[in-house]
Amino acid sequence: MDIDSHYIRPVNHPHVHDPALRFCSSCGGPLAPQRIKEGEPERPVCTRCGHVVYLDPKVAVGTVITDDDDRIALVRRSIEPGYGKWVFPGGYVDRGEVPTVAAVREAREEASLDIRLDGLINIYAYAGAVPIVIVYEASVVGGTLDAADESLEAAWFAPEDVPWPDLAFRSTRDALRDHRRGLIHRDLI
Ligand SMILES: [Zn+2]
Numbered sequence: 001m002d003i004d005s006h007y008i009r010p011v012n013h014p015h016v017h018d019p020a021l022r023f024c025s026s027c028g029g030p031l032a033p034q035r036i037k038e039g040e041p042e043r044p045v046c047t048r049c050g051h052v053v054y055l056d057p058k059v060a061v062g063t064v065i066t067d068d069d070d071r072i073a074l075v076r077r078s079i080e081p082g083y084g085k086w087v088f089p090g091g092y093v094d095r096g097e098v099p100t101v102a103a104v105r106e107a108r109e110e111a112s113l114d115i116r117l118d119g120l121i122n123i124y125a126y127a128g129a130v131p132i133v134i135v136y137e138a139s140v141v142g143g144t145l146d147a148a149d150e151s152l153e154a155a156w157f158a159p160e161d162v163p164w165p166d167l168a169f170r171s172t173r174d175a176l177r178d179h180r181r182g183l184i185h186r187d188l189i
Pocket residue numbers: 024025026027028029046047048049050051
């Protein structure tokens with residue numbers, strides 16, 4: 001799944017000009033950016049019925065999965081954005097799904113690994129970006145690392161071999177860096 005897929009966009013009124021937001025979902029009228037309240041971003045407003053579209057962030061999860069040799073599981077993306085770049089398994093949380101459950105699901109779908117979550121590393125969010133990314137540390141309890149959904153290949157990396165220049169997203173780099181410096185909240189899962 002594409003964590004960070006709507007990566008950094010121009011700030012101030014991100015997504016107002018998204019082509020998916022041209023028409024009102026209530027009446028089909030054209031939407032236009034409008035500032036409803038001072039100090040808040042412009043929002044798409046229906047020029048016919050006045051319906052206001054409130055754009056929410058998307059919640060994503062990722063897992064830094066280690067094996068008994070402290071190697072880290074990474075997958076190489078077969079889709080844009082970040083085609084050909086490395087990322088840890090992760091993806092979007094479905095509505096109504098608990099983030100920890102989504103993390104375990106994505107590890108199975110993307111890397112063919114069964115995991116146990118060991119703690120929260122951190123939560124990553126960036127100005128102008130849509131996703132808020134929750135990253136856990138995890139251990140392998142079953143399965144064999146294998147490229148699956150949306151991956152060209154999958155591999156274990158020793159800490160000193162992490163391909164830092166070829167990581168897909170800012171959150172990938174930041175979470176791996178935090179993991180390397182030992183950041184983990186074991187009580188937050
Ligand atoms: Zn309307």
